Amino acid sequence: MVSSGTAEAKGEINQVLQEVKEKIKKLEDSLKEFQKFETKVDYELGNLRFELKKTSQRIESLEEELKKTENMLREELKKELLSELQEEIEHLEEIIERRK
DSSP, X not given: OOOHHHHHHHHHHHHHHHHHHHHXXXXXXXXXXXXXXXXXXXXXXXXXXXXXXXHHHHHHHHHHHHHHHHHHHHHHHHHHHHHHHXXXXXXXXXXXXXHO
């Protein structure tokens, strides 16, 4: 026969063990939720890295296009200025010829 003190102690131990089991279960559930969240964050970070890489490549491409356009505009401006300068030279030559 178990004495009442021992039975009471066993009951308290069982209660504490049950509380510990419940807390462990809650911690395990929390860990699972955190792992789901962590997986989702990792997935989103992967997507953001991919988008960042695409954006960086697009920026590089636009910079190259800008340089090409800038060079093309410079060449067109040079041609225009040379043409205007040539016209001015011809005009001045005509004036000089008339004065002679």
